[in-house]
Amino acid sequence: MxxxxxxxxxxxxxxxxxxxxxxxxxxxxxxxxxxxxxxxxxxxxxxxxxxxxxxxxxxxxxxxxxxxxxxxxxxxxxxxxxxxxxxxxxxxxxxxxxxxxxxxxxxxxxxxxxxxxxxxxxxxxxxxxxxxGGWSPRLLDEEMPAAKWPGNVVNALKTKYFDEAGRQIGTDATNDFVDGELHRALRKRLADGIKNNHVRHAIPLNQLPLHLSNVGSNPPDILKLEAPLAVHGKPPLPGFFPINKFxxxxxxxxxxxxxxxxxxxxxxxxxxxxxxxxxxxxxxxxxxxxxxxxxxxxxxxxxxxxxxxxxxxxxxxxxxxxxxxxxxxxxxxxxxxxxxxxxxxLLAHLRSNLTIRIPRSALPSGLPAALQCSALFVKGKFQHSPGDFGYFHLQITASGLDKPTTDSESELFKKVPEVDQIDALRQSNDDNVVITIRGIGEMTPDNTTNKVTLSAELDEFGSQVFANGQDYEVFDPPQGAPKQIFKIPATQAASTVLPFVQRRDALGTTHHEAGPLxxxxxxxxxxxxxxxxxxxxxxxxxxxPALFPTIGSPNPMLTGTALARRLGDHLKQPLAQADPGFTLLFDGASTASWQMSTIKNQPGRDNPGRFHVVDGGLESAPGTDLGLFYTKINFANYILKLQWLAWREDDNSGIFLRFPDLNSKGYDNTAFVAVDFGFEVQIDALGRGDPPPGQNVDKKFRTTGAIYNIATQNLDESVVAHGPGQWNEFEIRVKDNHFTVFLNGQQKTDFVDNDPNRGQAVAPHFIGLQTHTGHVLFRNIQIKLHP
Structure with missing residues (x-):
């Protein structure tokens, strides 16, 4: 179709x-x-x-x-x-x-x-x-145990890729779009509660790392409660728009x-x-x-x-x-x-939710009428037995409300394009705050009952997921962390709490499957x-996340992004390296030192073509007239080496030598400056083209390896190029007025220039690659001074 x-x-x-x-x-x-x-x-x-x-x-x-x-x-x-x-x-x-x-x-x-x-x-x-949801915390070192995770992977994540992933998705900076008086008040009360050991299993803030790039050299520990949300709330540079949620x-x-x-x-x-x-x-x-x-x-x-x-x-x-x-x-x-x-x-996350509503009177005085919102994060660990810990975190969202609801995100993650609703939100008189505490806990790895197997049905398979009993202990105790968090902002005992079973999400709802590969x-x-x-x-x-040996408590977005970027770097090809004594004119990537010839005053024939970077090489793409991709050479005598490949027998290109600045002669098509004032080592199996006016130059002097249309050269016709789709190599030696070309290691031609107007041994001058007919690929273009 x-x-x-x-x-x-x-x-x-x-x-x-x-x-x-x-x-x-x-x-x-x-x-x-x-x-x-x-x-x-x-x-x-x-x-x-x-x-x-x-x-x-x-x-x-x-x-x-x-x-x-x-x-x-x-x-x-x-x-x-x-x-x-x-x-x-x-x-x-x-x-x-x-x-x-x-x-x-x-x-x-x-x-x-x-x-x-x-x-x-x-x-x-x-x-x-x-x-x-956007919550994307970073794995702690303890959540990547050396017995499970390859050491060089952990080192790469910690030294480079977690930071890169954080910048990519937006967790590397504070959530300024959340900041407000309610947020700061809840954050302080939560920090005080953790400091005073009122939240069981919470990791003390001074034992946690901080991975924010915009908080200065000595940031306060309270910033470790900032929600690690994958949101770019600020533009990366002046004049740019923020990306918003990743x-x-x-x-x-x-x-x-x-x-x-x-x-x-x-x-x-x-x-x-x-x-x-x-x-x-x-x-x-x-x-x-x-x-x-x-x-x-x-x-x-x-x-x-x-x-x-x-x-x-x-x-x-x-x-x-x-x-x-x-x-x-x-x-x-x-x-x-x-x-x-x-x-x-096969791993997933255990998830439980507790939503509460507290009156304004339970909050510090002096807050504005419109209470706005908050998003906070608590990291914790639970000791199953000596030396055996399970990790969890709490995602806390809160919104001030003037009408009773259970939506703690009513003023979070919203894009409101009209001012009427914004004005209404600013003018609201909130008398309650709805808070949701979502607990996310890791599953124990290597549980043989947790697996993905193929079903007997064609192209279908069954997913067997069972939680190891100890995994729920983080949230099950009567004084578990979510209930402790509840007591901190309310400063009073819980009155009505939903039955535990109703607070627990099913294992398949988190989208956080990991581990089976x-x-x-x-x-x-x-x-x-x-x-x-x-x-x-x-x-x-x-x-x-199928790669993860363990899952920890963090949602898999940050780690998955980090590993994907690391894989991309692993797959990328290295840049070319010059042979001993040579300098690359093209490193396989950057064309910064090269430029394309130009054409003016030729309607319909005003496109010189272009060169694409292809697999570490430069490939010609013809336009509507002759073109030249060229670079400056700062010495007169040199040895130039390069490899080239033609895809078809009728592909045509060439290497131009010792020509002056293309813009120095006033030509409409500046590529012809190289034709008239330099020399071309030809690439054309068919020997096409015309002899110079008034001269009868044999077509063999227009074939591959010949210096184009020079009848006085010593050309060895027995030396021929490999066929289409195969790589060839030129070595071109230029010494004073003497030009020698080797094709695949054999001397193809030798020529002494006696024309005072062409190919003069002066520096600087230029060399260039031609766009003519078809597509010819060049690579490993390197040069050294000819002694």
Whole structure:
């Protein structure tokens, strides 16, 4: 089914955002077909396969895709994101004045005990990040025990990636959008209660780290009670808008548009494609170099099964929800040495809620009539037995109200676009405060009853989740932490408290499943290694909470984001290194020292083309007339080395040597300055072109390796280039007026220049790469002084 080329019309909308973000599966597959044509009819022999296939465009697949696009400076990867849902919301639903959470995208993809009340997955670009609560604390060191977590992973998280993730999602700064007199009053009373040991199991504030970047060098401990909310309330720079509540959808939108703009609208050159509404059913495996690898991704769209090939340098990243990622791994890898571990160690969070309402009289005097809101955070631990601790935290929200309700977030996480409601809120006379205390506790890892297994039904699987009895002890004691917190703001005994069973949420409701593809050093007790790769599948990785060996009490967004960014950095390719004695003219990433020739006064022939950074190289893309991508050389005599690859026999380019500044001659097409005043080492297997006016120059002097149209050179016709799709190497030696060209280690031509107007041995001068016909790729461009 062909994708619409323009935004489609629905009964109510123009699908601008979906079309601007996504590509159809047909478009993605067409872009990798070397035998196909571009829309203008030109061949696309330069098409490259997708070599980073991310399965899942939700919370962590989105983070990884965006970061890999930016971190991969060499443009090694073409990234394909395959998402089962479609585009629905452009950002977190609370950043929009929707009044309530949309429910249209949710679906349960697995079988589970109904008592667990799984809401399932958000089938949409951005996934559950569009709807999550935003609470994103950082794991304590004790929640990443050395016996469970690889040491270098913990070190990387603590020294770099937790900070990066905090900046990404917005937990690195104080929540100034929450700050107000009610907030400060409740925060102080809570701090005093913890200091005076009135909250059992709360970790003293002076024993907790503080990870805020905007609080100065000696911040007070009370700031450790600030809620770690994934909200950017302030702009990052003057002139910019704040991001507000985090989700991965804006990351994917930006990344998609950046990829589109960098490609110049050429899908073949587009480095990131997001394909919605496709369901990956299985990963096909094979053997390469003695290792198991994924060779293709099978998927279905509109009932038709298709496949996406995985090239030899390709990687596959499973970034679905935790249970779906595990299902796909179990189906795809049934015969690994440690397949039995896939699905073990399923973890979730225990969650209980206590909502209370207190009168204004229980609060300090002097608060304004409109009490506003508060959001606070308490970290705690419970000792099950000597040396055995369970960790939990309390998420506390409060709102002042002038009408009795139980909504403690009535003035939190709201976007109100009109002044009438804002004025009403400012003028309210609140006489009550509703407070909700939500306890989040970790489950014990390695519980053999907690697992994901495949069902007998085709493509379905069951999720067996049972809580270890001791996990609930954090919240069960008569004087448990939530009840203690209740007493602190009210300064009076609890009167009516809901029965405990009614306060406890079902295990499936938190969306915090983790652990069944856990990482570790040994393949004997973990599924993936310290770099998130399956121990026994050489090219397949995991992103998301399925990796966590333990879960701690923090919601998985911060840690999952940190690990996704770390994985992106692990996958990125290193920059090129020069050979001994040489200096790179292009390092495989930055073109800052290069510039493109210009054309004026040539209507219809005014595009010199461009060069794309492709896999650490520079690839020519022709325009409507000759073009040159050039850089300055500060010495006259040199040895220039580079590798090049032509995709077709009729691809044409060249390397221009020793020409002056292109803007020094007043040419309309400045590239012809290099033609008239420099020399070209030709790349053209067919020897096309015309001899100079009035001269009868044999076409062999216009073939690959020859100095273009110079009849006096000593050309060895027996030295020929490798065919299309194979790399070749030039070594060009320029000494005074003597030019020598080696092709793949053999001397191709030798020439002495006696023309006083061309190729003079002066410095500085320039060298350049030509856009002419087709697409030629250059890499490892390096130079050294010729002695």
């Amino acid at each position: 062909a994708s619409a080329k323009t935004p489609q019309l629905t009964d109510f909308t123009v699908d601008i955002l979906g079309r601007y973000m996504g590509n159809g599966l047909d478009e993605a597959l067409h872009s990798i077909d070397k035998n196909a044509q571009r829309p203008d009819g030109t061949p696309q022999s330069d098409a490259r396969p997708f070599n980073a296939i991310i399965i899942g465009g939700g919370s962590f697949g989105g983070v990884l895709a965006q970061h890999l696009l930016y971190a991969d400076k060499t443009n090694h990867y073409r990234i394909l994101v395959l998402e089962a849902g479609r585009h629905s919301l452009p950002e977190h639903f609370q950043n929009l004045p929707l009044q309530s959470q949309p429910s249209e995208v949710w679906g349960l993809a697995w079988k589970a005990d109904p008592a667990l009340k799984y809401p399932g997955l958000a089938y949409t670009i951005g996934g559950r990040s569009l709807f999550f 989700s991965s959808a804006p990351l994917l939108m930006e990344a998609s548009r950046v990829a589109q703009n960098r490609s110049g609208g050429d899908d073949v050159k587009k480095r990131l494609m997001i394909v919605p509404d496709v369901h990956v059913t299985r990963l096909v495996t094979g053997q390469r170099n003695g290792a198991t690898v994924v060779t293709a991704v099978l998927l279905k769209q509109f009932g038709v099964e298709q496949s996406v090939p995985v090239p030899e340098d390709g990687v596959v990243i499973i970034a679905l929800g935790t249970i779906e990622s595990t299902r796909l791994a179990r189906i795809s890898f049934p015969d690994l040495p440690n397949t039995n571990l896939i699905g073990q160690n 856990r990482m570790g050093i040994s393949a004997g007790n973990s599924v993936t290694d310290e770099n998130c790769r399956f121990h026994h599948v050489a090219n397949t990785y995991v992103a998301g």
